[in-house]
Amino acid sequence: MAGSSAVLEDGSVLSRIDLGLLRIERVLALISGLAVFSLMVLAVVSVSGRNAMNTPLPGYVDWIEQIMPLIAFMGISYTQRDGGHIRMDILVGRLKGRVLWTAEFITTLVALILILLLIWGSWAHFDRSFDWNAPLWSRDSTIDIALPLWPAKLLAPVAFSILSLRLVVQLVGYAKGIIGGGEPAGVPLNRSVAEQAAEEAAHVSGADT
């Protein structure tokens, strides 16, 4: 099921770090999924409150805006772990061995540089909305019921930091591939798209009675 990714596990230090990180990533992804579910619950509360008791949920929109970053950011590293962020693999799909690991190393390194810069930028974004001396430490708030925005803004640099750890693990894996030439642990292996799809289909099996 969800764990059956094509990431090689070989008991090496790198592989153990990969699995440790995966444990954190799974928890964060589950939080993201539960946040999606909470959107549904929130709508039910809002609609029934309005129609049954004429008391609409105050700040319904504000709460949705607070939940969205949870959904958008918490699963980002989990998705990167098995190569779930989409790309065009017409070219990469044809590479093999050291050439492949080198290509992967370069694109992953560029992604890491981007994410490190974005940790800086999104932290600055958080920092502008945070003030030790303000009530609730808030220097920016939602439009209706003035919820502080800094916790939601903080999620971006936090999630990006986990992602940057993941990218470092993958970089080390690719480096090992370049040196050793074999299939390294800790990186998503270049499965055919069909294999990927088969796995996707596994998630919707077993309930079609």
Added chain:
Amino acid sequence: DEWSVSVWGKPRVFTSHIEKLNEILTEKTNGEFTLNISYGGLSSNRENLDGISIGAFEMAQFCAGYHRDKNPTLTVLELPFIGVNTLEEEVAVSNAVYATDAAKEDLGRWNAMLLMPSPMPQYNIVGTGEPADSLEKFEGMRVRATGGIGQAFQTVGAVPTSVTATEAYNAMESGVVDTVAFAQHAHFAYRTIDMADWWTANLNPGTVNCPVVVNTDAYDMLSDEHKAALMEAVPMAMDHYLAEYAKILDKWEGILAEKNVQKVTYSEEDLEKFRAAAAAPIRDQWIADMTAQGMPAQELYDTMMEALKASRM
């Protein structure tokens, strides 16, 4: 100099003073100082102050109510039932508050300097069904109103409801809200006027305050000549804005008649009751909260009220 200006939406009366400012500046400086006005390309509307603080662009427009905590001093201008009746009065109270040291310091944290207001008329409400022509009828009414105006309606038993401006029409059509509080141009833009059976002509519950600011460093780097050109152009741009908005208000009267929208007028007695219920407690709460944060809240409020009085003399 070419300044980037971040606004949002489409070119409209609300941005007409900035467009005019560009026209006047270009002419005065023979094209040496111009504004490159971007409608939403440089920032989202709730992050224009952030962009100014970063230095991504030199001029921007925003509304204080979008983010109360970013600009606490300006929220005094969004208190309900201040008593402002005309756009000229709105300009007077805005400029008075903008000129205080407290407001300058507040915006100074964003490296921003207040240039001019974008005065908005009072957020009177349009509604469907039976008109709320007395205060009692506000009980249980669902109103789309944000911030201080929303709080004001709550004090007379109405239920403020969160709906974005773009969903306002939908919400009204679907009965999610019965009434919507907007300025006239927004009632046009978001088509809430198309749903209206009635409009509160003299309720005047309050409005939002949307200043135009410039990046302080960029201003300091201007030559004296360009600084002077900018400052001389501001009053002319404001006059243009007021003339343009007057046209909207004329059009508004025409549409009300054409669509047979009932104008609801409240007695002075009713208004007084509303003010007693809403204005005083919310104002006192605001002053207490802001004073606790170390802001000269009472002083700001008094400055505003004196400016209002002075503008009527």
Added chain:
Amino acid sequence: MEPIEIGIIVSLFLLAMVVLGMRVAFAAGVAGLIGLVWIFWNKFGYDPARFGKALTIAVKTAGQVPHGKVSSQALSLIPTFILIGYLAYYAGLTKALFEAAKKWVGWLPGGLAVSTVFATAGFAAVSGASVATSAVFARIAIPEMLKIGYDKRFAAGVVAAGGTLASLIPPSAILVIYAIIVEQDVGKLLLAGFIPGAFSAVIYGALIVGMALALPNFGPPVRGFTWGERFKALPPAFPIFFVVFIIICFIYNPFGGDAWGTPTEGGALGAFVVFLMALVHGMRWPQFKDALMETAKLSAMIFTIIWGVLIYVRFLGFADLPRAFSGWLTSLDQSPMMTLVLILLAYAVLGMFMDAIGMLLLTLPVVYPAVMALNGGEMVSAADSAFGMSGPMCAIWFGILVVKMAEFCLITPPIGLNCFVVAGVRPEVSVQDVFRGVTPFFVADALTIAGLVAFPQIVLWLPSQV
């Protein structure tokens, strides 16, 4: 250097990174960030001492985008629509739909394939994602078709093509994405997808019937169901109509009274109803957790592309490229309709190599203003317009056309995601088989698109009733 030149160079660089296999989200983010640095440094006259300042401004500007852009109420529809699809599967709705369709239209020539198309169309009304729809039906419909002698390539092609209906028929994640990029009313766009989606399904069905009549040894019809059996097959599929009914009532009340709420609430409430059905049908924590994890993964994938591309779009805003492009396109010396057709053809070519969401996000900020300008502007009246429709209506029409093009790209080689998914689910069919089998549907899609271009009323009638 002029900002517009910087805009063009960086855009070409982005294209190169995507072709070389950089993940789309990160490629767009990198391009956007490099572009922003370049723009600000250009403004400072390439003074080496001020490079640090240009970098700081660029990084902080880009750093606003992820949080600022994803915390939007309208975007909340996307994860909701994805979750609905997974829950509907656990609620047993897929199987019920296929059985009902088989009993009602199985007697037609090519009956089982026609049933598959209608069942996918029905499932599309609760599923917001095309790929998920194809994956689900590949498991259910293909074995049945093979059992009665269908060509395996064709059977796989039907499922791959049928899955694309999920993005036209509401709920649709991709229509929501379009509405957000172009800042149009989500409810109206969702509503506008209904008839073109049904139209598309009917054309698919007609194509299958035609092929069955013309070709010998095509799959035989499935006959012999009694009326009793037919009516007994309906109730298990009814929940679909119930969910559709709820979602519609929240967008637009067909009874003429007030709608029940906003589209956002409707989507979320529909998902909740399906959740309850899945519980009744036996879904427990392990299945539910799996649905949540898969929703999280797909959502993270989509949102990362969204903010990554929006960093690039923010840079485009500073480079003023969209305005320049629409100026160029409207100055072309040919009829606006010709230009529109060329744009759609360009999407067909681009769609061969890109995925749907990435393609729309990357191109619409530039193409959409251009199309609106071609028609005569955002606020143009129908009488003064080039395409004979008002600005807001043109936005809806073009949205449906573009989404149909994006769906088309899910079944075209070499990168046709739906075909890969079908081949992945059925070990007995290869990717080449699916691409072969889906080819007749290119004709159907070309007909559908031509129909929507020639008769905009198919798209616009329903939303103009609201």
